[in-house]
Amino acid sequence: MTLFRQIYSLLFGLFLLVIASVGYVQFTETQSFLSKQMESDLNNATHSLSLMLVPALEAGDIAGAETLVNVIFEGGYYQEVKLTWLVGGKQQIWNNPVEIQGVPQWFLDLNIFDTVKKSNTITSGWIQLAQLEITAHPGFGYHELWRIISNTIILFSILFLLAILCARLGLSWILKPLNSISVHAKGIANRQFGPDLPLPKTDELKDVVTAFNSMSAQLKKIFSSLDEEVTALRKKNLVDHASGLPNRQYMTNRLNSWLSEPNSGVLLMAKFDWLEEVHSKYGYQVRDETIKLLSDKFRENLNEYPQSVIARIAAYEFAFLVTDVEKEQVSKYLQALIRTVNQEISKAGCKPNEDFAIGVTERIGQMSVSEILAQADNALQIAARQNKVFHWFEADKHQLFSREQWREQLNNAINGKQFNFRWQPVTYSASKDVMQREIYCQLNIDDKLIHAGQFMPYVELLSLGSVLDKHLILTLEEKHIFERNYEPVAINLTHQSLSDPEFHSWLNHFLRNSPMAERICFDIPEAGVYGDPDSCIELCNVIRDNGAQFGIDHFGRQFGSMSYLQSLRPNYVKLDLSFAHYEENQHNSELCRALVNVASGLEIEVIVTGIQEHAQYDKFSALHTDAYQGFILPPESVA
Structure with a gap:
């Protein structure tokens, strides 16, 4: 129960107690007063009637006596008159059937008033003529008591409603700072920090608000410092200071992550010997300035x-990794790169298309980082020896389809829901229980299973991402895959779905009508x-409001602030594959630790990806991550 309701209930109870006490006193006093009034009236009536009956009794006039008694009955509340001639x-005996109007029967049945009788001996001198006994009728008392109580209840009810209304308004005004603190505290619990609360006028609450603002x-500041620490570590370990670009270590980590995923693309390696000529002519400062300008142009x-x-x-070498593209786009990228280099060469006073070479290599099947770097370097050396601007080491493989054929095949496969699913468990570190199962899909095209690395570049290129995600989710529901286990199923969303308002509306409708929404996770x-x-904030609100969960995939891969975690408030993050080879003596160990601390400080579960064996994951024990995923538990087919 809230503090407001507790105080409100206390005031409500105290007011009821006061009203009940006043009502009880009013009731007893009124009852006592009416009883005494009826008794006094009965005494007067008995005495008056006794004097009036003396002449009739002396004369033995029975009719006169009856007339006098009837006059008494008509003038007051009397139930019975008994006259005994001595x-x-x-x-x-005279009985008066007086009916009480305007008083409910249940009130009469309470028997609040006792029967009041008065007897008197009528005498004439020393002679006793008759015995007179009058019984009062309680109707007067019940009528007056009911009227007084009714008016009192109406008055008290009006006062009670006014008091409750005033108490509610007053408490709301007095406790408004506490309510603001409560709202602010919930925001902090959700990793949202707003402006400081204004100081209230109440002295006791001023100290509370001041302390709370200080704590907030x-x-x-702590979360900001963690974010700044991550930025500083990235700049220190993963950024080349002269160019402002990522350095060799970052590119190696990125290549490792890229080659561990079902993906496609090319690696370009360029060597700019003309920068050495700039160095020899103008010195290292001009060379570094030229490198900075060249990097900005890139x-x-x-x-x-x-x-x-x-x-x-390296000093004069640059690497360019282009993923999820086809050959035509790589050609445009290469031409834009050559054009940019020639423009800067001309500005430096050197000859275009001279003193630089570019080697281009495509990803072929399963390759290691050293293999693709060696292949790109070989292409670079061939271009340098042959005095060519670039040499393209093309993969000796046949392209499955042209772009338009890919469009037709993908539309047919997606709309026909020709999916083949596999899933991989994400395991809790402490209990070894399954946290979730991540779904991977293949498409059945021309009776062949095409893996994501082959078709995803064309899905993105042809803007079929949101269509793919819709049909994939619907297929999972139709095959009752969400119902097979208690663990949630994690679905990777494409880039197009993140920014597509129509997909947001569709997903909102789907989750709202799905009984399995709490068993669905989305990797962003x-x-x-x-x-x-x-758009990501809007999508995450849709997911959260409908009871599903979401997390950040490839966490730590991009350069930038981690403040987005406070806005999105994900349930979990999955560390990028580049951190899978975490070592205490490596430069990225500090960055990995800082990233884990940022997420853990915001109460976000951290999942390590790319784990191949238990010994590899044991190196993360000092970081206190929550779960792990990788080929230590390989993907399994979903029947």
């Missing part, structure tokens, strides 16, 4: 490809959060 022993500011002219990564991996790529944060 001479002759004759007895006369300190917590906000970011500006190649930003059409948000999935690309540009890194400076961190790159999508940085790309369109407003």
